[in-house]
Amino acid sequence: MNHVNANSEIKISIIVLVYNHEKYLERALNSIICQQHDFPIEILIGDDCSSDRSPEIIKKFEQSNCNSNQHVRTFIRNKNFGAAFNVSHLANLSNGKYITFLEGDDYWCSDTKLIKQFEFLQSNPDYIAVTHPLRVEDLSGNFVFNTPSSYSHIFTLENFLRGKRFPLTAAMIRKNNEEIQHVSSLISKGPRNAADVTWCFYLLSKSDVYILSEPMAAYNMRVMGGESNYNSISTDLRKCEDRLLMLDINNNEYQLGGRMLYLYSQLFKRVVFSFRLSLADQLSFFRIFAKVFKGLTFSFFGWAYNFFYDGKK
Structure with a gap:
């Protein structure tokens, strides 16, 4: 199995969070493979002790998609630690210059998402993160709305303190190893399945966050029994x-x-x-x-x- 050349700098680490996502996971992973890029990336997939076929889907994906420009690293746990630990653990293990996120029940709906966010951060070193609107879909994949529906391109800490939100799950962030370790220590003090507020405060304490215009990821909106996402189980x-x-x-x-x-x-x-x-x-x-x-x-x-x-x- 071929892996990324040891002498090649990994530009982007893609963190994929999985827990009982067998119905959606192949779509999510395929949306990564479809991305246009000409630089090395790594895909870190963390399965938080799923009881469905998610681990099987992950192993098959790893076997089929490691190559010289793309390294797949899988972490299939035999104990459930919660989503907050899952994301901070993978962030600390990542090797990329930048980090981006994808939950196993969502997917990217533009094949230029990675390259557009990468080029923005390369050209704008004063920003720690860049994000974009999300396309919210129902269980049938029908468009519901884009979020945020209206916004300024520059999102500030004051915006957040006045109750506004930016799409954290769509963000690409500039990685600093020591700072990621510190954020992880804060996350460990918080809820086991929620860390969004802590990530937002960290990013906005460093700089504004820029919001691109194009919705390039789809969010699967669901609150129902039998599902394992945070909104359904909490x-x-x-x-x-x-x-x-x-x-x-x-x-x-x-x-x-x-x-x-x-x-x-x-x-x-x-x-x-x-x-x-x-x-x-x-x-x-x-x-x-x-x-x-x-x-x-x-x-x-x-x-x-x-x-x-x-x-x-």
Whole structure:
């Protein structure tokens, strides 16, 4: 089996996260193979102890797709560690100058995604990351909407602190080994299946993130029984608790103080007005929130303003 030449610098590491994705995985992996590039890449596939045919599909892919310009590395675990560990572990093992991500139930819908993001980062060294809109699809593969639907090309930390989001799963980031190790240590303190907030704070603490115009990846939107994605297996209470924990970890890390007020207030508001959370769930969240709130230095008026502010200005 041929591998990337040891003397060739790997330009991009593609991190593929897999957990019970047999229905979607071949489509995801084929969308990588279709990419146009003339430089060495590596594909790191982490299977988090799937109980379906995902490991079999991964092994077959590895056997068929290693060549002089493309190295496939597989990590099939016999214990489930959670998605947060899966992504940080593979990021630390990667050798590329840049890292990009693909979940096993999504796929890339443009064969120029890699080259366009690569060329942008090569030409714009002040940016740590570049992303693009996502094409959101239903289970039948029908187009639903693009996200974000409207945006400025330059996404800042202040945008994030006012509740806006950029497509993290579509991002390509500039790798710094020491910084990735530190981000991994923060992730290890957080939820086992969510790390998006921590990754976003890390990237935006370093620079703005640039958003290209073209949607070049498809996101499989589903919340239903029998599926293994985060939105399907996590209750509303769990999602709120996970987000609160990630906000607290990053507030302590970056010492943002009052600049975090909007995010805390809107999370609290989400729980207060949720029709899907029972009173017992709400009280459980409020007890956790009260412990976090003791360490925050927010004025009552600032809290009230951000509770009712909708973030659309």
